[in-house]
Amino acid sequence: MATVKSMRLIIPLAIVQIVFLIIFGIKIEYHETAKPVDTVKPSIVGGLYPSFQDVHVMIYIGFGFLMTFLKRYGYSAVSINLLLASFCAQWAIIVRAAISGNWTVGVMEMLTADFAAATILISFGAVLGKTGPLQLLIMACIEIVLAQVNEHIGVHILHTADVGESMFIHAFGAYFGLAVARVLYSEDIERASGKEGAVYHSDLFSMIGTVFLWLYWPSFNGGAVEGDQQHRAFINTYLSLLACTVTTFIVSSLVDKRGKFDMVHIQNATLAGGVAVGTSAHMPIQPWGAMLLGTTAGIISVLGYKYLTPLMASKLRIHDTCGVNNLHGMPGILAAIGGAVAAAMSSKETWGDSLYSIFTAMEPTMMNTTMTTNAMTANVTEVMGRSAMEQGGYQMAALCLTLAIAIVGGVITGFILKIPFLDNPTGDLLFDDTDQWNIADEGFPNSGELPLNGKSGDGKSRDDTQM
């Protein structure tokens, strides 16, 4: 039977899972098209379900394997990812239902639950190897609520567009996670840097995650929309990723003193193009516009891994295990700016009625106060909605709100996670599966020569340790 320490995880997790079950039992119904009907009707799931499955692969294979790069943290990366996402998806269905008042579940809710889980998995990347499962589950409980509230304000109150949720998921998840990481910083983390690197095959496992994320990103950005918006989202995301990938290789070689490539850059910065086009993917930003966003994201992201991440760790004491600032944070901000610029430059002439389906608040509305008396002679006044510039301003406002809620929420959450009886790993247990797992026979690969406790390497730059 488990130890007292482990009961601190088991008991609250069991209670929460039972509460989930009860809430589902009392409140959640099937979506209208999933209820039993008199005759078998065509399901609405047709087009949506394949997109859901693509995103599903990104969340569980993509994020899970991307994080297996750590030489001694592969079990946790892929397994805790599975636990965390499964937990978040249930909680997100409840929280979203509570906010919207629509207590149903269908394929669309499964897709948005997976999206919601992504937010937390991005934060997980920032604190990878430095938090226990209980800490992560508490973080998830809080973050899901804040992220969903933020998204609700952004979409339904500020009326902003963010089709691939680069603001509401990527930037939010990254800065929330970094704020938590700042609060949880300890000297032990520096000392454990010898365990922070990869081994040859863990880098290949990580590439499974990278490539699946890369492949299905068009579905992430376009899965929830339809028609020409969806078609554009697929095209723009595809082109942005192509340009970003080539750029990543260029810059990775450029910043290395021997001109070599670095797997960390390939594993992560190649994906920044998907984030950077996420806000504007469904807008007619033109193919070259998508490629420009991707190119910029590739440059920013590699430079971030090379120069900013070490600096943030040493100067700001923000230790970012997976470099989420470079993959999700800065590219998320770039996406938001791209979306705001596109909004500010939009017009009815070039966008057609697409303008109003993308930016609903720009739609001209009728003053229909006097319309009821006599339609023929009514004093109809056409009231323009927001101007393009105003919409651009609202887009930036949504970004600022997102950053504010993420950072403040992350700091507060970080302090909550420091409550002593939680399962915060320290010393030898950092970046190490042995804290939570029974390890398979023969221990870790190549373990004979493992540079433990920071005696060699720093795990971030391989420039100096390898020929």
Place this chain on the structure above:
Amino acid sequence: MATVKSMRLIIPLAIVQIVFLIIFGIKIEYHETAKPVDTVKPSIVGGLYPSFQDVHVMIYIGFGFLMTFLKRYGYSAVSINLLLASFCAQWAIIVRAAISGNWTVGVMEMLTADFAAATILISFGAVLGKTGPLQLLIMACIEIVLAQVNEHIGVHILHTADVGESMFIHAFGAYFGLAVARVLYSEDIERASGKEGAVYHSDLFSMIGTVFLWLYWPSFNGGAVEGDQQHRAFINTYLSLLACTVTTFIVSSLVDKRGKFDMVHIQNATLAGGVAVGTSAHMPIQPWGAMLLGTTAGIISVLGYKYLTPLMASKLRIHDTCGVNNLHGMPGILAAIGGAVAAAMSSKETWGDSLYSIFTAMEPTMMNTTMTTNAMTANVTEVMGRSAMEQGGYQMAALCLTLAIAIVGGVITGFILKIPFLDNPTGDLLFDDTDQWNIADEGFPNSGELPLNGKSGDGKSRDDTQM
């Protein structure tokens, strides 16, 4: 040129493959919608093909990689899985055509062929590492026939519902395989237990299989139905898996003396929720009902791995390499019971006409003996079909029949596989690729320290061998 021993595999396999080719040549035609037509018409494959591909990934990546956990049996796991499934799919198309009398092949037949292969791959899990390819192919020849006959009786004679085939595939495959494993049991297997464990990276390869199975399970349970039934199957399976996954982590930690997680549980028990909801996934069992099935499956499955599997090996001499009893067997029985209970509680009031499309035998039928004479004055008698309780009874009857055919068929097959000139591995060749494969340079990973021949560990519980 190959040895005499290997010719015992090559010659029969070549003959059977030629026979397959001849039977296809004589009998099998394209499905109606795949025949050349006068004008290009929309294909019926639209909605079905993506579901087929999801299941296709489950069969070949999912099952194949799930079984790579053994440290020295990875080649066989993924490759013999490929051979076996390719062989079974052809045989299943023929056997199903012979039973139904409909000798055509189309995407639907590809899907059901993949389903049929799954049955044999589950049995493969029970005997993994303890059987040669010839034995497995003989097993497949017999098991495909028995499983298809059983399914035909269940669906077309007993008129039972089992949308994700938790009875006809999972329970059947598991208990057939366990019966074979019982007959093939030998003392050598105990002695070889040192090879039965994983190494660190083989556990990660295995997780590729786990996660893809987990992801696409909704397509497995809902791929072959349409409309609201399909939508419910997707939702119920998704929710069941979420609840099952969280539960698996809870119970895995709970039963460990140090409160740690065990990769064996994560790799397998997280999937039990997909099995447990398989019979009733398309029924309106409500979201909480699906989650309750998933939760129960997670508990049963982890407890099975922890306590039942070692007991079955030591007391009953049933050695279950992959623990298929815990992943497919007991959850399959749970699914059958769940389906029977749902059937018994079903009613026209709450299920609408869905009731009759799910349980066809419950549909009221007209006595039309006297209808031909004069429709206006006919003595029409409405005869009710089965009652809900009766349908529940038939569901349980289908389970019992499945278990009976599986166990009896498995025992007989086991004795056939013991015929001496077959390729039954013994001693050092158990759980070892060297029996069938030319091994790559440098042999097995970490092989220097490999605890061979049971000198250490037992490969099932890592509690005592790891810090």
Place this chain on the structure above:
Amino acid sequence: MATVKSMRLIIPLAIVQIVFLIIFGIKIEYHETAKPVDTVKPSIVGGLYPSFQDVHVMIYIGFGFLMTFLKRYGYSAVSINLLLASFCAQWAIIVRAAISGNWTVGVMEMLTADFAAATILISFGAVLGKTGPLQLLIMACIEIVLAQVNEHIGVHILHTADVGESMFIHAFGAYFGLAVARVLYSEDIERASGKEGAVYHSDLFSMIGTVFLWLYWPSFNGGAVEGDQQHRAFINTYLSLLACTVTTFIVSSLVDKRGKFDMVHIQNATLAGGVAVGTSAHMPIQPWGAMLLGTTAGIISVLGYKYLTPLMASKLRIHDTCGVNNLHGMPGILAAIGGAVAAAMSSKETWGDSLYSIFTAMEPTMMNTTMTTNAMTANVTEVMGRSAMEQGGYQMAALCLTLAIAIVGGVITGFILKIPFLDNPTGDLLFDDTDQWNIADEGFPNSGELPLNGKSGDGKSRDDTQM
């Protein structure tokens, strides 16, 4: 900052990527259905996008991981594959637009861009480990143009059918790559053969690529067509692969002196069935016809790996790292012959009007010279299009043209790649990631016992080095 040597890659690559961006900016527009419209209309992407995603997985996961089998070249295999394909996709969109005059991009263009990338990745397989990134990018620049011109001639001038592009992609890519490999041959390659093999886990990484290629091959062959042609393409490809897989195991065991299987055969020859049916997959060749092609391909491919590849290296000085001649070359020729035979045997009676939608040049055409005067009394002459035999001849002509352009183009490209200041790896840098990559901690797996510089093994046949 990077070295002078690396600048030789960085500067031209950066320039080309900027040129791509400019060309896209000036010329490329969204496809008609992706332009902003007045009302949201159903997108045409519905059925096409899932097929695109399947092919997308094949290109980036399939080819990328298939080539990770080399023990010290895994980073390059999966990462340079990503770079090369991303580069080729952009270039292919431009080249195809220039040839067709249709400067738009949509999901169909994304699919054909991925197809175009496949051609270059096949050639990459022939020169894997023996070329630097700059050489590969130059090769890609030339090969994309030649391959697209060849395909354009084949489809639009010779009016041939090649639905899965077994001629235009597989045969072209293979023989182009082999011609390059012949020109680049050096004695160093023989000496480096100790690095050419796999290690146990690199073989498993490779199987990820194999199985995903195998699974999604029906989408490759049928993704771009519709209706009954698509349905047949799915069925024929599926059946061909099943038969090919079983055959591969038979022949692999047959040609081994101990009767064991060889992972090289399983990783590659199992896929030859997908290539072999590629030209005729949409034709009504009957299920048994598809299986016969698959069976033949499996035999040819394994025999090629066993006997032809070593012979080509020693006698012809054509060193084929991945054995693309066996997987893409010979099966591609087989596919072309299969297509020609099917064409020669086709008739209006058995194929219906499908005949004319598959072979457009066979359609009877009206002499409408006199039709304009008076339709009622017009001297309408029905002029038959090509006969079946003629179409068969044209199919063979397309194959010959493909081989000619591929081989001549490859030889010329090979000489271009020998320009001294390019990044041609030699000596210890052959088949080794250290040339281009910063390697993770602890270097390569099992590196202590690595047989460097050809001191042991030959990497191709494991017969003699392993028990």
